[in-house]
Amino acid sequence: MKILFWDLGAGAAGDMLTASLYELLSDENKKTFIDTMNSLGLDGVTVEAHKSSKCGINGTSIRVSVHGMVEGEHDPHHVDSHHEHSHSSIHDIDEIISRMPVPENVRNNAKNVYDIIAGAESRVHNEPVEHIHFHEVGSMDAVADVTAVCLLIEMLGAKKIYATPVCVGYGKVSCAHGILPVPAPATAAILEGVPVYAGNIEGERCTPTGAALIRYFVDEYMQMPEMIVEKTGYGMGTRDYETANCVRAFLGSTSESGEYITELSCNIDDMTAEDIAYAAQKLLAEGACDIYTVPIGMKKSRQGTMITVMCRREDTDRFVSLLFKYTTTIGVRENSFKRYTLCRRSEETDTPLGTVRFKISEGYGTVRKKPEYDDICRIAEEKGISPQEARESIM
Secondary structure, three states, X not given: OEEEEEEOOOOEOHHHHHHHHHOOOOHHHHHHHHHHHOOOOOOOEEEEXXXXXXXXXXXXXXXXXXXXXXXXXXXXXXXOOOOOOOOEEHHHHHHHHHOOOOOHHHHHHXXXXXXXXXXXXXXXXXXXXXXXXXXXXXOHHHHHHHHHHHHHHHHHOOOEEEXXXXXXXXXXXXXXXXXXXXXXXXXXXHOOOOOEEOOOOEEEOEOXXXXXXXXXXXXXXXXXXXXXXXXXXXXXXXXXXXXXXEEEEEEEEOOOOOEEEEEEEEEEOOOOHHHHHHHHHHHHHOOOOEEEEEEEEOHHHOEEEEEEEEEEHHHHHHHHHHHHHHOOOOOOEEEEEXXXXXXXXXXXXXXXXXXXXXXXXXXXXXXXXXXOXXXXXXXXXXXXXXXXXXXXXXX
16 A cells, blocks of 8 residues: 655654655656746746755755745744735635645545635634635745645655654744734644644744645554655755755555554434534544444334434544534444455546546455546536436546
């Protein structure tokens, strides 16, 4: 199984995460990536990769310029961060991402990352999400950073992502709202539940954008897992310190093995079907591995529903709290299981009826491939045929 490991001892900023992943690409794919980023249609944005060295270590720095202004160079007091170029709402950001010529999975991931940022900003400023106007994290350079990481992860095809605890720094940081403590309030909100530490260098080491990307993509936090390393990448920051200011990424493989997950269940007899569906959507958005419901008979002959959530072991306490938050239950049961899964990926294929996305699952000597159901329905609608006829023509 292909895996990715991030060493976040120098923190996490969008440009550094991007550069670390960029170094893992082949030379041909590096050119493809840069060409793709510069054809996204982001107003005034140019993305470039440059060789960089920190403490004798060679790596790459990613320079995102907006109308000729390069992030990290116009505000010397705000380290490896994002700055105010425009004020955008979450609706504006969604519209920008929706128009990008990248795979649908990349667009969805980018939107989900921004949902994390918007949720944190909403909590910090005590305003509804739709009223939030982004400053540092809403500028075009940050949009480019988020999209870049989502695109690179798609290109690399890692099935699981690990990372060390995140170094966040300490001290004060200057931003659009004034002088704030490090980590900035939005960053701190995003990193709730994530292992972090201050480190020994003063300054902002983890930005809101970097925090959201880590929060969304990392499956488990630990020191380097057992893996066969195929390639190592160094993503350089803009400042120099006594220690190398870089994010290090390792791409490699591990043997197929199961993973232990937690099953949380509760019985409900006083929620509507609509409210149960809403709870399920929220739990999936929070990163549940799976969720399902089963009709049950309860005491006093009441018809009820058992809600079962599957989550990673390290997320158990968080999902217990979420079940109490989004359901009316007063008790949750816990079981531990070992789960074996096939590795999954998506690829686009040209067929007699047009381009179709295929889901490919493989592992344990098995390979399965089937077209996305949404694409089957789209083609059936366009051609005036049944889904079965569309599927047969495609296959």
